[in-house]
Amino acid sequence: MQDIYQEITDRMIAELEKGKIPWHCPWRPEEWRHRNLISGKPYRGINAILLAMSPYASPFWLTMRQLRKLGGKLRPNEGGTAVVFWKLFEKDEDTVLPVLRFYTVYNLEQTYGIPAKHIPQLPPRAIIEFNPIEAAEEIIAGYEECPPIIHGGNSASYSPSQDRIRMPNRIQFENEEEYYSTLFHEATHSTGHKSRLNRPGMEHISFGSEVYSKEELIAEMGAAFLCTQTGIEHATIKNSAAYIQNWLEHLRNDKKLVLQAAQKAQKAVDYILKPVQTQEKAA
Structure with missing residues (x-):
């Protein structure tokens, strides 16, 4: 059974062992925050930390289903980044429990073929006052x-x-x-x-x-x-x-x-x- 807590902890430990403090996220202007390409909603909490650890400059992320819906494809040999969400599990009629789950997202830089009209144009970070x-x-x-x-x-x-x-x-x-x-x-x-x-x-x-x-x-x-x-x-x-x-x-x-x-x-x-x-x- 997948241990999500342990996997996330192992990723944090790996960064600390490199001499990096993963929760000290570098600053990004509001327009450049890591966010879902479709909904436009910024990632928060642990997901903001996990995505800040990625090597990509683009702030846009999407699931494989979203990528296909937009007509895009994944570049060869690209792997996704795991982020988390809480899903409600109905144990019985009177008990509903929150269960932690992983899902995989891909950075825009890992894809190709998405029509330009679906990709927001961002102001250059260097000129944002x-x-x-x-x-x-x-x-x-x-x-x-x-x-x-x-x-x-x-x-x-x-x-x-x-x-x-x-x-x-x-x-x-x-x-x-x-x-x-x-x-x-x-x-x-x-x-x-x-x-x-x-x-x-x-x-x-x-x-x-x-x-x-x-x-x-x-x-x-x-x-x-x-x-x-x-x-x-x-x-x-x-x-x-x-x-x-x-x-x-x-x-x-x-x-x-x-x-x-x-x-x-x-x-x-x-x-x-x-x-x-x-x-x-x-x-």
Whole structure:
């Protein structure tokens, strides 16, 4: 039986062993986000990470059925990329369970024969104007339930008991990007508060515990997703050997860690960007 959690974890471990942190996705302008060619919907959560690991420049992906429907064909010897989705399985009349499934997508660069009218024309990435610092400010300003942000001291943290974020003064950071990526990390933590998304264990997290490790990965991924959206380099943690080794150990001990963390990180980011809509979906 196919173990999807293990397969995804193995792909993450392979990247970490190369010295790469797979959830630190490189920035792409909004028009260039990885998305389905037919629906135009961007991929999210773990799928955004999985596709960012691919070598293709095109942001467009499609299934084999979609490719054939458009009259296109797959180039010889091309393999697909596995992404995931949840499918509801009816166990009995009263029980419906979500089951994780793989499906395969192909990048536009792996195909030929699709009529040009079906392929959106994108502006060159080099000429797209963008102000990442302004975009970062807008995200924090738009986080309607953001707890108080207290500046001062030498460390960044989020306190669930006090429900507030502590940040060093901006001048203590090497650059603005590092300041915002750190703030995004702590803001992601804050979404777990009982008054917001109420992530289990947030009120009594002890350093080095299993809950701590999971929450740190959620915050890391949440910060990476927000940095990707605003055009900021995710500079919260450097690609140090010790940092990479730490995550290798955690992933080898928990095959569900990375996928569950990505799912919760995406939910946290959705909450920061559109808290009302997120609450409606949850209800």
